Amino acid sequence: MTIAGSDSGGGAGIQADLRTFAFHCVHGASVLTCITAQNTQGVTRVDAMSPEAVTAQFEAVMIDMRVGAIKTGMLLNQEIIKTVAKKLVAFGCGNVVVDPVMVSRAGAQLLDDDAVKTIREQLIPLAAITTPNRYEAQILADMEIHTLEDMQTAAQKIYKLGARSVLVKGGGFTNELKGIDVWFDGDRLEVLQTEVIDTPHTHGTGCTLSAAIAANLALGKPHFQAVQDAKNYVTEALKYSLAIGQGQGPVGHFYPLLNRG
Template sequence: MLPLTYRPVPVALTIAGSDSGGGAGIQADLRTFAFNQVHGTSAITCVTAQNTMAVTRVDVLSPEAVIAQIEAVAEDIGFDAVKTGMLPNAEIILAVAQTVQKNNLQTLVVDPVMVSRAGARLIDEDAISTLKTHLIPHALILTPNRYEAEILSDQSIETLQDMKAVAIAIHQLGSQSVLIKGGGCTGDLQGTDVWFDGQQLEVLKADPVPTPNTHGTGCTLSAAIAAQLALSQPPLNAVKAAKDYITQALHHALQIGQGPGPVGHWFPLIQAAPLPPVTE
C-alpha cells in the first residue's frame, strides 16, 4: 500500500545557469516551480559567482555534462514541461536542441537569455544564430524581453504597434507562440506584454510595480509558465497565470544586498501567515 502522503505531482525541468545570489536562474526557477505546486528538476549549464551588484565569474559546463543531467531526469522521473534559461554558448544550445528533439519534448518554454533587462549582451552572435535556427523552432512558447525581441526580429520597439509587429515577425522563426515582454520598457509599455500564436494577437497588461528589486523576473515568469503548463493549463492561460504570479512576487520583492534584490517567491506564505516585522 502506498503511504497516505503519496500523490502524483507534475514535474518541470529547468535548463539554466546557477545564480549564487539566489535571485535568478536555477534558484529562481525551482522556487517558482515549488510555489506553483510542481516538483522542480534541473540541468545546470553554468555556475556564476554573483550578487546583487555584479557577476564576477562564470564557469560553463560541458555540453555532455548538461545533457547527462537532462537524460538522468528523463530516464527516471520524467517531466511534464521544460524551460530553458541561460544557455551560454552555441555548443550547449545545439546539444539541448538535439536532446529536445530526441525526447520529443512538446511542452517547451524558451526564455532566450541573450540580453539583460538593462540591455547588456550576454551571449555571442554564434550562440544567437544557433538559438534561432535550432532551439526556437521547438518552443511551444518563446518569451523574449524587449531587447531580445529586437535582436530576433531585427526591428526596434518603441510603441505597442511595434510590439505587435515584432511578435508576428518572431513567430515566423518557428515557435508555436510568442510572448513579447514589456517589463523592461518605459512609459505605457511597462507591464504590457504581447501574445501571438499565429492566430490570436492579445495584449496583456498589468499595473507596473514600483520597485527597484526586479532581479530574476524573466526567469521567474518563464518558470511560472512552465509550471502552469505542467499543471495542464493551455498556453495562453498558463501565461496569464504566470503573469499574475510575477506581479504578486514583485509586490513582495526583497530588499537584500546593495543592488537590485530579487522578487519575493514566498508571497503565498506571507499572505497565509504574515511574518513578524524585522527588528534592528
C-alpha cells in the first residue's frame, strides 16, 4: 500500500508507486493524502485531503486486505503525518518504508518546520527502512552533508531516531557522489553504487525507489536485498526514461515489457 499524493502528470506520487508495484507483480492499494496539479515543468496547485478522509482510506484497506508492506511519500502537513503515524501504530504495521518527503532534490523545503518535526519524531521511529535524500538527511541528522563520510555519519545518526535501517541517497549530488547511497542497519554500514545514467528525465525516482523497496519487502526479501533490487530497478527504468512534456520527464517503469519483446 502506498500513502502519498497524486501527480496529475503521472510521473511521481501514487501513479509512480502503483506502476512500480505492478511491475513487481504485487497488487497495489493506496491512501491519497493530497491532489496536485502538476506536469513535467512543476506543480501549480496542491489540495490536501482531510485527516478523516486519510483515516477512512487507510482503514478501508487494512480491515479487508492482508497488506505485506506500506510506503509513505508526500504527507503534506502535520495533521496528515500525525494521522498516518497513529494508524500505523494502531494496526501494528511492520514493513513500513518511509520516504520522508520534506525537501526536493534541489534543496527546496516542501513542508513547514512543524511538519518536519513530526516526521522526525513520530514517523521515522516506525520505519523498517527510511530513504532520505541528501537534504532530508541533513535535516534528520542535524548536520551538513558534503562527503561520503558525512553520508555515513548521517545514516548512523538517523538510525538512532528509531528507524530499523537507513538509506541515505546521493542522487542529488552533482559530483563523484552522484548515484552513491549509504546503508546502515545498526550492524552493516555499506556504500551502494550503481551505474549513473545520464538523463535529465528523472522525475519520480525517489517515489519509485521507495515503492520498489516496499514491493520487494512484500515479496519476502530481506531488507538489504530489497534495497539492492530496488536500486537496480530504478537504474534500469532510468535507461528508458520518457522525454515527454516540455520539462523533466519520468522514468520508464515498463522497461521489463520492452526487454521481453
